[in-house]
Amino acid sequence: MTEALLELRGLRVSFRTEQGLVQAVDGLDLTLQSGEVLGVVGESGSGKSVSMLALLGLIDDPNVEIEGEALFRGRDLLKMGERELRGLRGRRVSMIFQDPMTSLNPVYSVGWQIAEQIRTHEKVPKRAAQRRAVELLESVGIPDADRRVGDYPHQFSGGMRQRVMIAMALSCSPELLIADEPTTALDVTIQAQILELLDSLRVDVGAAVILITHDIGVVAGLADRVMVMYAGRAVERATTLDLFDRPQHPYTWGLMGSVPRLDGDKPKRLAAIPGQPPSLISLPPGCSFAPRCPHRFEACDLTRPALEARASESHLDACLLPADARAAAHATQLAAARGEG
Amino acid sequence: MTSLLEVIDVSKHFHTGRGLFGGGDVVHAVDGVSFEVQEGETLGLVGESGCGKSTLGRCIVRLHEPTGGSIRFDGEDITQVKGKQLRALRRDVQIVFQDPYASLNPRRRLGHIVGMPMQVHGMGSSSEIRERVASLLRLVGLSPEHINRYPHEFSGGQRQRIGVARALAVNPRLVVCDEPVSALDVSIQAQVINLLDDLQDDLGLTYVFIAHDLAVVRHVSDRIAVMYLGKLVEVAPAEELYRAPVHPYTEALLSAVPVPDPRAPRDRIVLTGDVPSPVSPPGGCRFHPRCLYATEICCREEPPLIAHAHGRVAACHHPLNVAPAPVSA
Numbered sequence: 001m002t003e004a005l006l007e008l009r010g011l012r013v014s015f016r017t018e019q020g021l022v023q024a025v026d027g028l029d030l031t032l033q034s035g036e037v038l039g040v041v042g043e044s045g046s047g048k049s050v051s052m053l054a055l056l057g058l059i060d061d062p063n064v065e066i067e068g069e070a071l072f073r074g075r076d077l078l079k080m081g082e083r084e085l086r087g088l089r090g091r092r093v094s095m096i097f098q099d100p101m102t103s104l105n106p107v108y109s110v111g112w113q114i115a116e117q118i119r120t121h122e123k124v125p126k127r128a129a130q131r132r133a134v135e136l137l138e139s140v141g142i143p144d145a146d147r148r149v150g151d152y153p154h155q156f157s158g159g160m161r162q163r164v165m166i167a168m169a170l171s172c173s174p175e176l177l178i179a180d181e182p183t184t185a186l187d188v189t190i191q192a193q194i195l196e197l198l199d200s201l202r203v204d205v206g207a208a209v210i211l212i213t214h215d216i217g218v219v220a221g222l223a224d225r226v227m228v229m230y231a232g233r234a235v236e237r238a239t240t241l242d243l244f245d246r247p248q249h250p251y252t253w254g255l256m257g258s259v260p261r262l263d264g265d266k267p268k269r270l271a272a273i274p275g276q277p278p279s280l281i282s283l284p285p286g287c288s289f290a291p292r293c294p295h296r297f298e299a300c301d302l303t304r305p306a307l308e309a310r311a312s313e314s315h316l317d318a319c320l321l322p323a324d325a326r327a328a329a330h331a332t333q334l335a336a337a338r339g340e341g
Numbered sequence: 342m343t344s345l346l347e348v349i350d351v352s353k354h355f356h357t358g359r360g361l362f363g364g365g366d367v368v369h370a371v372d373g374v375s376f377e378v379q380e381g382e383t384l385g386l387v388g389e390s391g392c393g394k395s396t397l398g399r400c401i402v403r404l405h406e407p408t409g410g411s412i413r414f415d416g417e418d419i420t421q422v423k424g425k426q427l428r429a430l431r432r433d434v435q436i437v438f439q440d441p442y443a444s445l446n447p448r449r450r451l452g453h454i455v456g457m458p459m460q461v462h463g464m465g466s467s468s469e470i471r472e473r474v475a476s477l478l479r480l481v482g483l484s485p486e487h488i489n490r491y492p493h494e495f496s497g498g499q500r501q502r503i504g505v506a507r508a509l510a511v512n513p514r515l516v517v518c519d520e521p522v523s524a525l526d527v528s529i530q531a532q533v534i535n536l537l538d539d540l541q542d543d544l545g546l547t548y549v550f551i552a553h554d555l556a557v558v559r560h561v562s563d564r565i566a567v568m569y570l571g572k573l574v575e576v577a578p579a580e581e582l583y584r585a586p587v588h589p590y591t592e593a594l595l596s597a598v599p600v601p602d603p604r605a606p607r608d609r610i611v612l613t614g615d616v617p618s619p620v621s622p623p624g625g626c627r628f629h630p631r632c633l634y635a636t637e638i639c640c641r642e643e644p645p646l647i648a649h650a651h652g653r654v655a656a657c658h659h660p661l662n663v664a665p666a667p668v669s670a
C-alpha cells in the first residue's frame with residue numbers, strides 16, 4: 001500500500017462567536033491518493049470550504065480552533081509553521097477559492113498577480129513570467145489575453161475572474177489541487193473546457209483533485225469518488241457510480257431528488273428537502289439529519305451514527321437504518337416525490 | 342399588455358488600459374441590445390462568460406450609464422435620471438450581485454446589511470425593520486441567530502442568500518438576479534427559487550434572471566434571451582428554446598450541459614476556433630469563426646433578429662429548427 005497523498009484524521013474546526021461555539025467541521029476522516037479526483041457535495045454551510053481552508057492554514061479568524069491531523073505525504077499540515085506552509089501552498093498544493101474577489105487584489109493588474117505568483121516559487125525573469133501569465137490566461141479561455149493582461153480584476157466579468165484564479169492555481173502544476181466551486185460563474189461550454197483542464201492535470205501530472213461543487217452533473221463527469229457532507233460531517237462516501245446507483249443516506253436521497261433536470265417535464269415547484277439545517281451551535285446529540293429525516297426512528301435521536309462501510313467495503317454511510325430497511329425506505333421516498341410532482 | 346422594462350438599443354463600451362504592448366482598447370461589452378419584459382414575467386438571460394450579461398444587468402439598475410440607447414421602466418425613460426428620482430428608482434429596481442462577498446460591507450453585521458435599505462427608504466420603525474429582517478432571513482434559509490455576524494463568518498452560499506434577502510427587503514417591482522443561486526446546493530437552490538416564484542405569484546414581481554445553469558433557467562423563465570459577445574442572438578419562450586433552438590450558438594450551449602448521470606454519453610458540440618474578442622469583435626455574424634454552419638455570407642453580413650414560428654426570434658442567416666413551409670403534394 002503506497003502512502004496516501006492526503007490523509008485527514010478527525011479534523012474538527014470550530015469558531016467562538018457571541019452566540020456560542022460554532023462547530024463548523026465535526027470530525028472529518030479522509031484518504032486521498034495521487035491521481036484521484038474526489039468530489040465533495042453537500043448542504044450550503046456544511047463545512048466544505050472551512051475544512052479545506054483549515055488544512056492549508058488559511059483561516060484568519062482569531063476565534064478559530066482546529067483539531068485533528070491533516071497528513072500531506074505523511075507530514076501533518078496542522079503542525080507546520082506558517083513559513084513552511086507558505087512554501088507548500090501555491091507550489092505543491094494549490095487552491096481555487098470560492099470567492100474570487102477575496103483572493104484577487106483589486107489594486108494590481110491581473111497579469112501582475114499571476115506573474116508574481118509564478119515568481120514566488122520559480123526563479124524566472126519578470127518578462128518571462130508575464131508571458132507565462134498570458135499563456136495561462138489563454139489556456140483558461142480569456143480572449144485577447146495579451147491585451148487584457150494589464151486589466152484590473154474589476155474590469156473582468158465574474159467568470160473571467162474565476163478563470164484568473166484557476167490560472168493562478170494551475171501555474172505551478174501542484175500535486176494536490178483543491179478546487180472550491182471552480183465553475184459556478186462559468187457557462188457550460190467554458191465549464192467543459194475548464195473541467196478538461198483539471199482532468200489533464202490529473203492525467204499528465206498525476207495530481208489529486210478535491211473538487212467541491214454543488215453541481216451534481218460536474219461530479220458525475222469528473223469525480224472518481226464522492227463525499228457528501230451535512231452539518232460539519234461526512235454522511236456518505238462512495239465511488240461515483242455507487243453513489244449514483246445506490247445512494248444510501250437519506251440526505252443524499254433528498255439531494256439527488258432536488259436536482260433540477262433538463263430532460264422530462266418541468267415540475268410546478270422544485271423539490272427541496274423540507275426544514276432547515278440544524279444550528280451548528282447546538283447540534284442534535286444523535287444523527288444531525290434527524291430533525292428533517294422522513295425515516296427517523298428512536299435510535300436516531302440517541303446515537304450519533306458513525307461513517308462506516310455498510311452497503312459494501314468501499315461504500316460508507318452514516319445512517320442507522322438497518323440494511324434490510326434501506327431499499328424500502330428509499331423506494332418510499334422516491335414514490336412520495338413522484339406523488340408530489 | 343404593458344412592458345415594465347424596455348431596453349432599447351443599449352450599448353455599453355469600456356475603455357481599458359494598456360496590455361503588454363501598450364495602447365488603449367475599447368471593450369464592446371454590450372452592443373445594441375433591445376428587449377422588453379412584461380410585468381410579472383421572468384426573462385432568463387444566458388450566454389458565454391464575458392458576453393455582457395452583468396454589464397447589461399448593471400445598466401438596467403443604473404449602476405452603469407449606457408454608452409448608447411435607452412432604458413424605460415414603467416413607461417419612464419430612466420437612462421438619465423438623477424437625484425431624487427434615482428433614489429426612488431433604487432427602491433423599485435433591485436439587483437442581486439453575482440459576487441456576493443464583494444457586494445457586502447465587511448464591517449457591517451448581517452442585521453444592518455439587510456435592514457439598511459429599509460431604513461434608507463423609511464420602511465417602518467426600527468423594531469418593525471428588525472422583525473422583517475428576521476423573517477426575510479428565515480425565508481432564504483438563514484437563521485436569525487446569525488444576525489450579529491459579519492460577512493466573513495458566512496459560507497459562500499450563505500452570503501449569496503444574504504444578497505437575495507437584501508434585494509427583496511424593500512419590496513422592489515423588478516429584480517435583476519445575477520447568478521443568484523450559483524453557490525447553493527440543489528436543495529437550498531430549490532428553496533430560494535420557490536421563494537422567488539411565490540413572490541412573483543403573490544406580488545407580481547418581475548425578474549431578469551441571469552444564470553449559467555440551464556436547468557435552473559428553464560425552470561424559472563417564461564422567456565429566455567441568449568447573448569453572444571455583446572449581442573442578443575436569440576429570444577424564445579423557455580420551452581421552445583430547449584425544444585427547438587434556432588441559433589447555432591444556442592444549440593451548442595444546450596449540448597454542453599453536464600448530465601447528472603455518470604454513465605450518460607457526452608456528445609457535446611465542442612466550440613472550436615479562437616475565443617472571440619469583445620475588443621475587436623469579428624465582422625458579419627459575431628459567431629461565425631466558431632459556427633458549424635457558417636457560410637460566406639456569415640462573414641460579410643451581420644444577421645438581423647428575425648421572428649420565427651412559436652414566438653422565437655433569432656439572428657442567424659441559416660436558422661435551425663425552422664421547417665420550411667410545407668410543400669403541398
Ligand SMILES: Nc1ncnc2c1ncn2[C@@H]1O[C@H](COP(=O)(O)OP(=O)(O)OP(=O)(O)O)[C@@H](O)[C@H]1O
Pocket residue numbers: 015017022024043044045046047048049050051061098280493494495496497498499524525526
Ligand atoms: N469565521 C467564522 N465564524 C463563525 N462561523 C463561521 C465562520 N466561517 C464559517 N462559519 C460557519 O461555518 C459553517 C461552514 O462554512 P463553510 O464555508 O465551510 O460552508 P460550505 O460547506 O463551504 O458552504 P457553501 O456551499 O455555502 O460554500 C457555516 O455554517 C458558516 O456559517
Ligand SMILES: Nc1ncnc2c1ncn2[C@@H]1O[C@H](COP(=O)(O)OP(=O)(O)OP(=O)(O)O)[C@@H](O)[C@H]1O
Pocket residue numbers: 154155156157158159160185186187355356357368369370388389390391392393394395396397439619
Ligand atoms: N468596469 C469594466 N471595465 C472594463 N471592462 C469591463 C468592465 N466591466 C466589464 N468589462 C468587460 O466587459 C465584458 C462583459 O463583462 P460582463 O461582466 O458583463 O460579462 P458576463 O456576461 O456577466 O460574464 P460572466 O458570465 O463571466 O459573469 C468582459 O469582457 C469584461 O471584461
Ligand code: SF4
Pocket residue numbers: 249250251287288289290291293294295296297300305318319320321
Ligand atoms: S440515522 Fe436516522 S435520522 Fe439519520 S439519516 Fe438515518 S434514518 Fe435518518
Ligand code: SF4
Pocket residue numbers: 588589590626627628629630632633634635636639644656657658659660
Ligand atoms: S449567421 Fe452564419 S455564422 Fe452566424 S450563427 Fe448563423 S449560420 Fe452561424
Ligand SMILES: [Mg+2]
Pocket residue numbers: 048049050098180496497498
Ligand atoms: Mg463554501
Ligand SMILES: [Mg+2]
Pocket residue numbers: 157158159394395396439519
Ligand atoms: Mg457576470
